[in-house]
Amino acid sequence: MQPLLGGSGVTSLAICLLNSYRNPAHEQALAAMLRERAPELEVFASHEVSPEFREYERTVTTTVNAFVGPVVRGYVDRLEAGLAAGGYGGALRLMQSNGGIMPAAAAGSNAVRMLLSGPAAGVRAAIWFARRNAIADLLTLDMGGTSTDVAVAPQCEPRIVSELVVDDLPIRTTAVDMATVGAGGGSIASIDAGGFLNVGPASAGAVPGPACYDRGGELPTVTDAR
Template sequence: MSQNRITVAVDIGGTFTDLELRDDTTGQSHSLKSPTTPDDPARGLADALLLAAERFGFALSDIGLILHGTTIATNAVLTRDLPDGALITTEGFEDVLEIGRHARPDIYALRGPDRSVLIPRRRRFGAPGRIGAAGEVVRPLDAAALDSVISRVADSGVEATAICLLNAFTNPEHEIAIRKALLARCPGMAVSCSHEVSPEIREFERTATTVLNAQLVPVIHRYVTAVRKRLSDAGVIAPVYLIQSNGGAISLDAAVQAPVKLLLSGPSGGVLAAQKLARSLNTPDVVGVDMGGTSYDVAVISGGQRTVVTQGEIDGLPVRVPMVEMHTIGAGGGSIAFVDASGRLQVGPRSAGAVPGPVCYGRGGRNQPSPTST
């Protein structure tokens, strides 16, 4: 048999790891579902590949390509399981995340909805300097003042920092200088700059997207490192590509630098499948639903085409990167129901996951602590 004959598509969710395999020699396809291992999802991936190799009769060295969709980034945002982060922005713009955009879904409500802010005010710092709308340096960076900002970020003990300065998309000079100074003081810190993550106008969306990217870098970096080790130990030498929110693919190294592009990684593959199914059934208008253990995703195929937008939203957080248009909520098959401080019944976004799993698994879970209401 020829080497590298197996193509693998894998989707790792909070509860199940799903494999689709195609033998390029025979044209046969196989499916396999295996429990996710929440403590180390990469271990669950390796275990699923070993099980598939045994069940369907191939060697792991026969795998020529792995296409990987994952909800790890999505679930980290939905459950707010993110590392502590800081934001460095132009002095006077530290509150952009809280100001946001005027949105009042219920015009008769006495107060607007609470805004989800990933970085508290005490970890948002103003940088001394200003870039104009045309990219000109209106106010140079003050070295002494910048050193003070860097020191405060270092002393905060955060794992990730987002740098988003006014008009940096026209001239990234100050963002680059701040990143260089920050990494000199904190060489192991995850740092994301807005001119690389979302180089477009609209301060709120650009800042929110850069913050999300920065806080996801450690999450995805740990996962990618684990995947490489697990696959190497198992004898898998095939390249791995992660599915992006727009339905395309990205290398592991690129994914670590821009993890915000993975927020709809798993669900976007389902939308592509719904589009293909709609065409094959000659039914151009369909609604695609992807219900996992943690999240529930809905997309519309209209006229046989999916819609790709340049800005989306994840659990109330704006994301300004290309993505398949869909709506995601933090409620899935394993969502935990609880009563919040006001006595209201809430469902999700925390999930029983694969361990102990939904109650029908019969593996305990009766005495799980209730999540703290926010």
């Protein structure tokens, strides 16, 4: 039998049927058929990713999960292999956008829950330090490579939202409530078509990084500004 989508470049499939949030039987049957006929593909069903009504949001969430899931799975597999080779024998768990954790084995199937896991980890760390030092109310600021994010945690309790908006796409997953207030340290500055200064969203990343790192980066970033 020829591969179901052989030569197409497709690596994953998202299944989103209209009423699967109430009755997932058809999605389950379709997913089982696809996994049998195309074992080389990653298959993601909406009743597994986001079993909620509102088909547009559920479809977007499942599709985004299908897009990033294989990348996350590959990264986590390499990370686990590297840790094992280095002698680490403990369990690997990963942060979620809501500040909780998940087993590494679940990351590939639930990658959409990790979209803002880095900033969420920063909020959780700030809460840990605040409680240790008897600080009740928090306002956190986290500048990374691409953005600067703030969050509030009254009485050391972060606010949790049920939906994220990423690149104008509604993602139905719980997350720590944060607001992006500016560019990050690696955000690249440029002049737009109107002659005005523009910063981001492109980032120099960690490698090559800002020009001042002297690691091959040549474009001006926030970190390079004086």
